[in-house]
Amino acid sequence: MNNPGFELNVQQGDVADSWLTVPPPVANGNFKVVTTPVHEGVRAQQFAFSGLSQDQTAAIEQTFSIDPGSEYELSGYFNIQSLFHAQVQMKLDYFDVADNLVDSNVTIQTATTSGYARLQTIKVAKTNAVKCRVTVNLTATGDAGAGTFTVDQFAMRKSNAYIVNPGFETYNGMYNVADTWRVGYSPNVQTDYQVVNSPVFSGSRAQKVSASGLPNWGFAHVTQTVTAQQDVAYTVTAKLNVAELTDAKVQLYVDYFDANYEFLGFDSGEMEQTTITNGFVVLRNESTAPEHAAFLQVWALLRSTSEDGSGTFYVDDINVQASTDYPPEQPIVDLIPTMTSNTAPQGAVLVDPITNSGNAFHLFDSIGTSVGGTYVHTLPTGTIGYDFKTPTVVREYTIQPVNYLNRTPKKWTFEGFDGSDWNVLDAHSGVSDWVSNTNKTYQISNMRAYWKYRLNITENNGDPNYLYLNEVYMNGYFAKPVTPLNLSNTSNGDSKVILTWSSVIGVTSYNVYQDDKLVQIVPGNSTTATLMGLENGKVYHYRVSAENGSGESLLSKEVLAMPYVNTQWLNPIMTSNTSPLGAVTTNPSNVTAYLLFDHNDANSISLAGRKGIIEYDYQTPTRIHEYTMMPLPGYPTRMPKSWTFEGFNGTDWVVLDTQQNVTPWTVSRKYFTFQNDLVFSKYRLNITENNGDASYLTMSEIQLLGTYETPAMPKGLWNTDNGDGKVSLQWQGVNGVTEYHIYQDGELVLTT
Known part of the structure; x- marks a missing residue:
């Protein structure tokens, strides 16, 4: 980014050099480069506008190239003097090579500030993003919008491989959190974040994190993200002073993400603090970045262990250190199973050139000189390797030649792949003393774990056309396993x-x-x-x-x-969209929508298009904790892929659970459980995408599991048949009741 501090104004215009203006079509006011107030240096950029119509903006912007897949922090210092029907926005847009918008992020400030305050946002660029546009604007939220503010030191920073502001010493912002750190907490809890001068472990400041009224497994945290590399060991340390804990604990842990910020794994470290400390103690977390790791996110977190948990802790000096990780030595064993294809039973055979590659698994089939055990490269050189699909330490390898000795390797390197480069672990040249079907074993000093290994053969023993081998063995031991997926x-x-x-x-x-x-x-x-x-x-x-x-x-x-009994399957066996109790609706509309709630997996419904809404109205208060979906066999691409599960509070739909990229669907039911302390009468699945079918969204059955709360009042009471000494009453049924009480002249006279 050019001229982030607005110091350069060679043209002496209304906007600092390198910044473009986007003025509102009709409004009073102007942009102005000012010398007071400033946060740093001698100049800042001022906005002063009035008479803005709703949604109109006054903006400055700048566009520049970025590194795809990298994480960036956008920040600036804002002195907001007045706002009327308006807000200040700091916006970040990412674009691909064709200038298509691929992602964006907006940070909004709706209140004035007392002097300069720091706003920041952090956003990972998608892997197809090559440039970004940063924008500062004043946006009207209603007619006659107006505002005056000054911005200074507006900057964009690529994430580092180390913690920025590890001691929480720098604090010029709002939200009561030190610069470059982010906070987060469960909804509807009381929090108290402060940058404090006491207690501290070192320097003059530390970060306070305090919360009360936490739900079970609720949280309050500070966090920061740094870059990471796969197979590198990271040690995270923090100084923590735990002042108060009630049904809660303090954790120091890390999450790993790939370049698209997809979750790869979690490590809670050696310690979690479950008791109050007498001053600061050191927590340490040691882990190794998994394959494809690009980011490591550090969390200092207060976690509730039951309802209404609370706690207060102070954190200081969080640091991340990277080091080479050598797994502990283990007994050396044959690492490659007897392969029956290039990918079975596990791992993958790697060959280049790919001619005759379909038979490459014969190199690892343990047949040796038996018929079919030979692999033929149709060129005199090439690479032969194996992908273990997990970190593996190879300590020796064995090559078994064939009878054609002029087709055996003469010069080669044995290499391990670190995620970006092939590293030479062993090298040989002039090897011409092969004996037919007699193994040669080469021990290597490698102690590092790699996922992939290969023989890179650059010369054979004279044949101009072929490279022949019978078998290749790799011996060693497995490093720490990869994180289990698809739990x-x-x-x-x-x-x-x-x-x-x-x-x-x-x-x-x-x-x-x-x-x-x-x-x-x-x-x-x-x-x-x-x-x-x-x-x-x-x-x-x-x-x-x-x-x-x-x-x-x-x-x-x-x-x-959530374990459950059948009584927690809350909807009855529906026989129509409104019978026997409750109401089922869909968008697009479907008259047989009730088949999703008929307790019969053999029935199904389809909605036209790739998205839709499925709603169930209990017409009585319920608390849902879990829902399930059953696919229609043979139509996995019609099943939902991304959606939200929501409850209606009478005014708004409240998101209770969010699912993305749910695939694949087999013939099995999928369960989705979430923590919920809220009561609603009406719920819906808001499905935004299916698994690829262009025409339909199809499901067999939905279960809604939870508990009924105090039932709704029965409606429609009337006397249907009066006679000699008797009265017959009827009313509309209510979901979730076990019995009805009939009162006569204020006294309970019958329970049914």
């Missing part, structure tokens, strides 16, 4: 939860954590855990890790699950 609760029931996840190569066991406590160890050949003896209706938090002799992986993404 889901696949079958909840009475007092139980069943979890499944995708298998990980090179593991001896999996660890299942329930509410941060290890509750089950699963053998490495299984990817299912059944948790029994649970409390029905309670929401549990689950993560899974993989383990082998080198250690434990990062913990998986968290999944919530």
Whole structure:
């Protein structure tokens, strides 16, 4: 970004050099480069406008190139003197090579400030973004909008490989958080963030984090993101002073993300502080960045362990240090299974050139000199490798030649791939003493874990056309396993939860954590855990890790699950869109929408298009904690991919759960659990995208699980048949009731 401090104004115009203006079409006022008030230097940029119509803006902007997939922090210092029907916006837009808008972010300030205050936002550029536009504007929120403010030191910074402002010493902003740090907390809680002068561990400031009224598993945190590289070990340390805890704990942990900010893994570190400390203590987190890691996000977090949790802690001196991570030595074993294809039973065979590549697995099929065990490169040189799909330490490799000795390797390197480059681990030349079908084994001093290894053969022993090999073996040991993916609760029931996840190569066991406590160890050949003896209706938090002799992986993404009994399936067996109780509606409209709630997986409905809304009105207060969806077999591309689950509070739809990129759908029911303390009578699925079908959105069954609250008042009471000494009454049914009470002249006379 050019001229971020607005210091250059060679043309002596109304706007500093390198900035473009976007004036409002009709308004009073102007832009002006001023010498007071300024935050730093001698100049700043002023906005002073009135008479703006609703949604009209007065803006300055600048466009420049960026690095795709990188994270950027946009910040500026604002002195907002007046606002009427208006707000100040700081906007960031990302564009691709064709100038298409691919992503954006807006930070809004609606109140005046006492002097200069710092606004900031952090946004990862998508991998197809090549440039960005930053904008400062005054936007009218109603007619006759007006405002005066000055902006200074407006800058955009690429994320670093280290923590910025680790000691919380720099503080010029608002929100009571030190510069470059972000905060977050659960809805509807009381928080107290402050940059304090006491207590501190070093320097003159520290960050206070305090919250009360936290729901179960609620949180309040400060966080910052730094760049990371796969397979690099990171040590995060923090000084923490825990002053108060009630049904809560303090955690220091990290999340890893790829270049598109997709979650890769979680590590809670060695410690979580569960008691009050006498002054500052050191918490340490050590982890290794997984494959494709581009960012590491550090969290100092207050976590509630039950309803109405609270706590206060002070944090100082958070640092991230990177170092080379060498897994502990393990017994050396044959690492590659007997391959039956280029990708089965696990891993992947890598060859270049790709001619005859379909038979490349014969290099790793353990057949040796048997018929079909030979692999032929149709050129005298090439590369032959293996992708283990998990961090692996190769300590030796073996080559078995064929009878055609002039086709054997003469010069080569053995290499490991670090995510960007092939690193030479061993090299040989002039190797001409091959004996038919006799192995040569080469030990190497490698102690580092790589995912991929290869032989890069640059010369054979004279044949101008072919390179022949029988077998290649790689021996060593697996490093810490990768994070298990696709954790889901696949079958909840009475007092139980069943979890499944995708298998990980090179593991001896999996660890299942329930509410941060290890509750089950699963053998490495299984990817299912059944948790029994649970409390029905309670929401549990689950993560899974993989383990082998080198250690434990990062913990998986968290999944919530709720055991239940059939009475918690709240909707009745619907026989029409309004019978027997409640009401089902969809957009686009469907007269058989009730089939989604008929307790019969064999029935289904379709809505035209790729998106839609499915709504159920209980007409009585309910609290939903979990919902499930059952696909129609054979139509996975018609199932929802992205959506929100929402409750209606009488005025607005409140988002209770958000799901994105839910794929693939098989013939199994998917469970979606969330923490909810709110009561609604009406709920909906707001589906914004299906899994690719251009014409329809299709589902078989939806379950809504939770509890009924105090029922709604019965309506439509009337006397239907009076006679000799009797009265017959009828009324409209109410969802979720166990009995009705009939009062006669104020006295309870009948329960039915």
